[in-house]
Amino acid sequence: MLDDIDRRLLEILIKDARISLKELAAQVGLSSPSVSERVRRLEERGVIRGFTVEVDPQALGYQLQAIVRIRPLPGKLHIVQKLIEEMPEFGECDKVTGDDCFVARLYIRSIDRLDGILDRIADKAETSTAIVKSKPIERRPPPLSPS
């Protein structure tokens, strides 16, 4: 599926997506047209979902992050989901199995804003909030090798 060169290309691009094709080609020992074609096909196959910039929430003034588990009250599931989606402070939300229906990541500027944000769903769901103290693992992709 993915050969050795594809994997190296991905690794390099994950670290720095702005690298030139020429440099990229040099690092894997191919010509730039070949590399260009390989990258194009990685996109086509959906392995590369897109090229993006990583924005640092802290630098934007969001000093805190919280992991919020959300359990909608009976009959409120859809309303709650819609509310969450429309609140831009949620940076990510997974719908999961188990008692907690949603697990979401919340960006907050300061601790005193937390209550105001959660109040908006407080009458439609039970929530458990855990403040993020540190990030032992920063976001990273799963292993590229077929294992």
Added chain:
Amino acid sequence: MLDDIDRRLLEILIKDARISLKELAAQVGLSSPSVSERVRRLEERGVIRGFTVEVDPQALGYQLQAIVRIRPLPGKLHIVQKLIEEMPEFGECDKVTGDDCFVARLYIRSIDRLDGILDRIADKAETSTAIVKSKPIERRPPPLSPS
């Protein structure tokens, strides 16, 4: 801190970081050297942490994701943290306040591999695992406006 043009640059770059400076400049109504300089300064200030590719775990064969809450047994905290960090299937891990010490995202190829992976920490921590059924909110940055 961030002016209107910076915000528009970020929005555009988040959607497609491979856009040419020329096109980027046209979209915000500046010359390309100005835009180049602005992007450089966004990096310098740490607002842009880097340029990267988004890799799709599904396309790599990881059909499932799980959110795992991990509570190390007394005295095992550091060992558990180290174990987690060294397991490449964990795509992200937050250390949080509350009973659950860690909340991590796990990429798995199929459901029958889940047990084998969690077994590696089973004797050092209690875990609660929730399988991700869908993603109401895909990863996104917090609002860029100062609010």
Added chain:
DNA sequence: TAAAATGCTCGACGATATCGACCGGCGTCT
């Protein structure tokens, strides 16, 4: 075995990023 498809290199051309020089507005200091 022959034909076709795949994946590569090479060279040329058009597009692009970058660099230096220059300009204008704004805050500051005398």
Added chain:
DNA sequence: AGACGCCGGTCGATATCGTCGAGCATTTTA
């Protein structure tokens, strides 16, 4: 109030880069 210096901008030239077409080797298929 006026002059100075700085910040952020434009413009044009140059060097770099990506892309395209042609051609070649290897492997797969009929």
